[in-house]
Amino acid sequence: xxxxxxxxxxxxxxxxxxxxxxxxxxxxxxxxxxxxxxxxxxxxxxxxxxxxxxxxxxxxxxxxxxxxxxxxxxxxxxxxxxxxxxxxxxxxxxxxxxxxxxxxxxxxxx
Amino acid sequence: xxxxxxxxxxxxxxxxxxxxxxxxxxxxxxxxxxxxxxxxxxxxxxxxxxxxxxxxxxxxxxxxxxxxxxxxxxxxxxxxxxxxxxxxxxxxxxxxxxxxxxxxxxxxxxxxxxxxxxxxxxxxxxxxxxxxxxxxxxxxxxxxxxxxxxxxxxxxxxxxxxxxxxxxxxxxxxxxxxxxxxxxxxxxxxxxxxxxxxxxxxxxxxxxxxxxxxxxxxxxxxxxxxxxxxxxxxxxxxxxxxxxxxxxxxxxxxxxxxxxxxxxxxxxxxxxxxxxxxxxxxxxxxxxxxxxxxxxxxxxxxxxxxxxxxxxxxxxxxxxxxxxxxxxxxxxxxxxxxxxxxxxxxxxxxxxxxxxxxxxxxxxxxxxxxxxxxxxxxxxxxxxxxxxxxxxxxxxxxxxxxxxxxxxxxxxxxxxxxxxxxxxxxxxxxxxxxxxxxxxxxxxxxxxxxxxxxxxxxxxxxxxxxxxxxxxxxxxxxxxxxxxxxxxxxxxxxxxxxxxxxxxxxxxxxxxxxxxxxxxxxxxxxxxxxxxxxxxxxxxxxxxxxxxxxxxxxxxxxxxxxxxxxxxxxxxxxxxxxxxxxxxxxxxxxxxxxxxxxxxxxxxxxxxxxxxxxxxxxxxxxxxxxxxxxxxxxxxxxxxxxxxxxxxxxxxxxxxxxxxxxxxxxxxxxxxxxxxxxxxxxxxxxxxxxxxxxxxxxxxxxxxxxxxxxxxxxxxxxxxxxxxxxxxxxxxxxxxxxxxxxxxxxxxxxxxxxxxxxxxxxxxxxxxxxxxxxxxxxxxxxxxxxxxxxxxxxxxxxxxxxxxxxxxxxxxxxxxxxxxxxxxxxxxxxxxxxxxxxxxxxxxxxxxxxxxxxxxxxxxxxxxxxxxxxxxxxxxxxxxxx
Numbered sequence: 001x002x003x004x005x006x007x008x009x010x011x012x013x014x015x016x017x018x019x020x021x022x023x024x025x026x027x028x029x030x031x032x033x034x035x036x037x038x039x040x041x042x043x044x045x046x047x048x049x050x051x052x053x054x055x056x057x058x059x060x061x062x063x064x065x066x067x068x069x070x071x072x073x074x075x076x077x078x079x080x081x082x083x084x085x086x087x088x089x090x091x092x093x094x095x096x097x098x099x100x101x102x103x104x105x106x107x108x109x110x
Numbered sequence: 111x112x113x114x115x116x117x118x119x120x121x122x123x124x125x126x127x128x129x130x131x132x133x134x135x136x137x138x139x140x141x142x143x144x145x146x147x148x149x150x151x152x153x154x155x156x157x158x159x160x161x162x163x164x165x166x167x168x169x170x171x172x173x174x175x176x177x178x179x180x181x182x183x184x185x186x187x188x189x190x191x192x193x194x195x196x197x198x199x200x201x202x203x204x205x206x207x208x209x210x211x212x213x214x215x216x217x218x219x220x221x222x223x224x225x226x227x228x229x230x231x232x233x234x235x236x237x238x239x240x241x242x243x244x245x246x247x248x249x250x251x252x253x254x255x256x257x258x259x260x261x262x263x264x265x266x267x268x269x270x271x272x273x274x275x276x277x278x279x280x281x282x283x284x285x286x287x288x289x290x291x292x293x294x295x296x297x298x299x300x301x302x303x304x305x306x307x308x309x310x311x312x313x314x315x316x317x318x319x320x321x322x323x324x325x326x327x328x329x330x331x332x333x334x335x336x337x338x339x340x341x342x343x344x345x346x347x348x349x350x351x352x353x354x355x356x357x358x359x360x361x362x363x364x365x366x367x368x369x370x371x372x373x374x375x376x377x378x379x380x381x382x383x384x385x386x387x388x389x390x391x392x393x394x395x396x397x398x399x400x401x402x403x404x405x406x407x408x409x410x411x412x413x414x415x416x417x418x419x420x421x422x423x424x425x426x427x428x429x430x431x432x433x434x435x436x437x438x439x440x441x442x443x444x445x446x447x448x449x450x451x452x453x454x455x456x457x458x459x460x461x462x463x464x465x466x467x468x469x470x471x472x473x474x475x476x477x478x479x480x481x482x483x484x485x486x487x488x489x490x491x492x493x494x495x496x497x498x499x500x501x502x503x504x505x506x507x508x509x510x511x512x513x514x515x516x517x518x519x520x521x522x523x524x525x526x527x528x529x530x531x532x533x534x535x536x537x538x539x540x541x542x543x544x545x546x547x548x549x550x551x552x553x554x555x556x557x558x559x560x561x562x563x564x565x566x567x568x569x570x571x572x573x574x575x576x577x578x579x580x581x582x583x584x585x586x587x588x589x590x591x592x593x594x595x596x597x598x599x600x601x602x603x604x605x606x607x608x609x610x611x612x613x614x615x616x617x618x619x620x621x622x623x624x625x626x627x628x629x630x631x632x633x634x635x636x637x638x639x640x641x642x643x644x645x646x647x648x649x650x651x652x653x654x655x656x657x658x659x660x661x662x663x664x665x666x667x668x669x670x671x672x673x674x675x676x677x678x679x680x681x682x683x684x685x686x687x688x689x690x691x692x693x694x695x696x697x698x699x700x701x702x703x704x705x706x707x708x709x710x711x712x713x714x715x716x717x718x719x720x721x722x723x724x725x726x727x728x729x730x731x732x733x734x735x736x737x738x739x740x741x742x743x744x745x746x747x748x749x750x751x752x753x754x755x756x757x758x759x760x761x762x763x764x765x766x767x768x769x770x771x772x773x774x775x776x777x778x779x780x781x782x783x784x785x786x787x788x789x790x791x792x793x794x795x796x797x798x799x800x801x802x803x804x805x806x807x808x809x810x811x812x813x814x815x816x817x818x819x820x821x822x823x824x825x826x827x828x829x830x831x832x833x834x835x836x837x838x839x840x841x842x843x844x845x846x847x848x849x850x851x852x853x854x855x856x857x858x859x860x861x862x863x864x865x866x867x868x869x870x871x872x873x874x875x876x877x878x879x880x881x882x883x884x885x886x887x888x889x890x891x892x893x894x895x896x897x898x899x900x901x902x903x904x905x906x907x908x909x910x911x912x913x914x915x916x917x918x919x920x921x922x923x924x925x926x927x928x929x930x931x932x933x934x935x936x937x938x939x940x941x942x943x944x945x946x947x948x949x950x951x952x953x954x955x956x957x958x959x960x961x962x963x964x965x966x967x968x969x970x971x972x973x974x975x976x977x978x979x980x981x982x983x984x985x986x987x988x989x990x991x992x
Contacts (some may be wrong), residue, residue: 028137029144048168051177059116071133076140
């Protein structure tokens with residue numbers, strides 16, 4: 001583990017992957033880059049966690065996978081949201097907002 | 111369908127590994143390329159970009175392994191890998207594997223065999239709907255203080271007002287003569303009230319009895335068991351036909367479903383004439399004094415609630431209570447039917463559990479020894495990156511594989527020993543066909559083998575957990591430092607517990623064995639050798655009059671006595687060890703002893719016998735005379751009493767010349783004079799106390815059925831055929847049944863004791879052997895480890911005897927600790943089997959001392975072998991030993 005690795009908030013990787021894929025199907029590297037970009041470099045997804053997570057989500061029927069040509073004309077596996085994936089993302093976001101709000105309230109209270 | 115997809119994808123990956131692997135490679139390579147391109151674009155050199163990207167991704171194989179771990183098939187795969195590895199390891203050391211598997215197979219086989227009996231006897235629910243609501247309602251009789259199902263009231267009296275029971279039925283068990291197609295036959299019969307079948311919840315094919323069929327005149331109906339029915343034809347043909355029972359024609363109105371024989375092994379059900387009374391001359395002739403009430407509780411009613419209500423009801427009309435002290439018990443019928451078997455089976459189950467524990471300790475020891483030898487291999491695996499969890503799992507996989515192989519071998523052992531069980535098991539315990547290795551037994555076997563695999567696998571697993579890598583790799587193979595501290599202690603603890611467990615079991619079986627030998631040595635009070643017995647029952651039609659019966663007995667006796675090989679012959683209405691529920695008769699005593707409380711019911715066993723009975727049975731006359739031919743109908747009534755009866759009623763007085771009234775129900779007492787005192791007999795079993803008995807002359811009180819008892823000159827079995835013919839010559843319509851020698855009856859009577867004694871002895875011997883093997887293994891290893899030390903000692907002048915003493919001392923120290931613990935455990939444990947012992951207490955000092963000596967001796971021998979070997983060691987060789 002590199003010392004400067006920026007760990008994700010535990011338990012949020014699945015939700016972030018799902019969110020990243022709402023616009024269009026992407027391949028593994030694309031997902032890493034996108035999460036890093038959007039978070040302005042705060043989070044960095046390690047491939048060692050990304051790929052197991054992708055496999056888990058595919059197995060759970062939240063993502064579909066497909067081999068496609070990349071913009072550079074290479075073959076890559078693209079992941080996209082299924083209907084179940086979209087539903088899951090909606091639920092996760094709602095839960096997440098509720099939790100954040102609750103944590104904020106607790107922190108503000110003292 | 112995520113679940114379906116999950117399974118499908120998992121299976122696809124599992125079976126098409128290469129394709130899956132290639133796909134993963136492609137994906138990861140794509141990732142790497144994209145990453146490198148990105149880094150070059152942001153200004154790195156191509157080498158730096160590649161290096162950085164590689165580092166981010168980590169080792170490609172590790173990454174793949176990690177990704178695979180996200181799917182369930184990964185676990186399956188690694189388990190499969192572990193299994194293959196374990197199988198290779200076991201094949202590499204066939205000697206070790208064979209010993210370990212055999213040891214465990216003995217333990218698992220014994221457990222499987224006993225559990226299959228437990229499963230057949232205790233765990234099989236009664237095949238009736240809601241068996242938990244079926245109860246016996248029993249009164250306790252003052253006679254011999256045994257609960258024997260005597261009803262003190264008419265069920266009809268409280269049937270109408272009770273709130274606890276849905277249905278109540280009363281039944282009386284006995285036997286009847288059934289005229290068959292070729293020869294007459296004695297069959298098990300039960301008279302039941304009309305609520306019987308509805309209470310049990312099983313309906314016959316055809317119909318059950320109607321309430322009005324309990325009225326005399328309407329009771330000419332019968333229901334057959336399917337087994338009895340099959341002799342006459344198919345049920346639909348037999349229903350409506352007539353069968354002849356006790357010379358009365360009865361219409362078959364129903365046939366019970368296959369296998370229904372309740373109560374006991376009943377073959378025919380008849381309506382019970384109500385109101386029922388014990389003095390009534392019913393169809394069922396034997397033991398009519400015993401009736402049983404069976405009832406079905408309403409849903410949600412508890413046993414104690416029902417019992418309270420019954421006691422209240424029983425006390426209400428005080429006249430109905432024959433004995434004020436009688437109380438009533440409501441018991442579940444499944445518990446009641448099994449109550450006599452449960453302690454024995456639990457004892458045997460406990461015994462085999464101990465055997466298995468000892469076997470586990472043995473194998474744990476073996477594995478521990480091997481783990482030390484395999485230290486290098488394990489260290490290497492750890493150095494190559496196997497995690498500790500993975501190593502422990504590998505260890506456990508090996509031990510579980512061992513256990514499962516042992517379970518397979520154990521199943522063979524169990525199946526083989528079940529053959530012996532089927533012969534040994536007491537006939538009343540279970541139908542032999544029900545003992546089998548069914549699904550439940552197999553599940554049990556698998557369960558205990560997995561549990562024992564984990565149990566004995568934990569020791570070596572713990573060992574690999576504590577392994578110091580560097581140390582092990584350096585010392586590889588010598589194992590010199592390995593047996594210190596925790597490991598050495600673990601080994602000693604194993605050996606000590608084996609000794610303790612074995613001693614516990616040895617004490618238990620020693621006590622039971624000694625009980626059995628005491629039991630076999632008991633003098634039952636009558637002859638066992640060369641006595642042939644059989645039962646003859648007279649149908650009521652022809653033999654309504656007592657004179658006819660007396661005539662039949664006299665004639666039959668004359669024919670029998672004339673047979674070659676017959677020394678003496680006699681009839682008796684009751685027979686010791688007959689297994690029948692002998693009737694306890696109420697009688698009056700004219701010359702009452704003021705010391706005896708008047709409230710006591712005066713009950714005794716009653717037996718009408720021919721003059722020669724005492725001679726045939728070898729029962730001594732202690733005073734007065736036996737019966738003679740002169741004691742016939744019309745002559746003054748006389749009786750002979752047993753010694754214990756005489757002592758109980760006329761202590762310190764001469765019983766001769768006293769008078770008793772046997773038929774106490776008659777309005778005018780008919781006093782019979784006591785003319786003799788006979789020796790006591792143990793009527794029910796050699797384990798029972800001597801019974802108080804009254805004998806009357808058969809010619810004065812001819813019974814409806816009697817036992818013909820013959821004392822032969824040679825082997826009694828050879829005259830069985832002639833005996834049957836002799837009876838047929840007098841009246842060919844009367845069935846002869848239960849043609850058995852007294853030895854056979856005795857053997858049946860003590861078969862429960864024999865069953866548990868033989869089994870416990872076998873298990874104890876097994877435990878002794880296994881624990882000796884355990885001690886031997888531990889001490890051998892201990893001595894081998896100290897070869898160099900022993901060599902140094904000898905080089906410094908120690909003698910052979912010193913070495914012998916050193917090694918032997920180590921072994922005996924462990925044994926002594928084990929014996930101390932075992933004695934304490936046995937002392938606590940033997941209390942639980944006190945009820946199974948005969949003629950000795952649960953802390954019989956001789957047994958405790960004896961088995962301790964045996965164990966110590968065997969254990970000393972087991973230690974002497976390695977001690978002897980160590981003492982023979984050449985100091986030069988020993989010093990070079992590493």
